Amino acid sequence: MRAVASRVTQASVTVDGEVIGELTAPGLLVLLGVTHCDGPEQAETMARKLHELRILRDERSCAQTGAGLLVVSQFSLYGATRKGRRPSYTAAAGPELAEPMVEQVISRLRARGASVATGRFGAPMAVRSVNDGPFTVLVEVEPDLPQD
Numbered sequence: 001m002r003a004v005a006s007r008v009t010q011a012s013v014t015v016d017g018e019v020i021g022e023l024t025a026p027g028l029l030v031l032l033g034v035t036h037c038d039g040p041e042q043a044e045t046m047a048r049k050l051h052e053l054r055i056l057r058d059e060r061s062c063a064q065t066g067a068g069l070l071v072v073s074q075f076s077l078y079g080a081t082r083k084g085r086r087p088s089y090t091a092a093a094g095p096e097l098a099e100p101m102v103e104q105v106i107s108r109l110r111a112r113g114a115s116v117a118t119g120r121f122g123a124p125m126a127v128r129s130v131n132d133g134p135f136t137v138l139v140e141v142e143p144d145l146p147q148d
Helices: 040-052 095-111
Strands: 002-015 018-023 027-033 068-073 116-118 126-140
Touching: 002 040, 002 068, 018 068, 018 116, 027 040, 027 095, 027 126, 040 095, 040 126, 068 095, 095 116
Parallel strands: 027 068, 068 116
Antiparallel strands: 002 018, 002 027, 002 126
């Protein structure tokens, strides 16, 4: 599982002209990608890492400040660009796996007490943000791979 987390002063997601998720105060905009090997353990770990990530002002986290998170599914985080000019998305999980995993991360963030706004899985979305800093980090949770 892979996320790009940006510290923002505000952010929103619009679908069909309607704002469906927004942060009106400082928090994190999280673009979240899922790969084929991800499961409940990765969802739990990602939720914990995002909630406790100390990239807000004064090196504080959403857990410490109560700041919200706007979580948006982003399959293109697993786009490979090593060959050719067109990204390959074979490492990205299909919607039948990705959607429940994104929902698990959101659910686990909320279970931790986080205020979470969301995009809409699979919908064409307009994402707007005002980056603070700018400060953006890549957060990765490695899948549990079978042992030989």
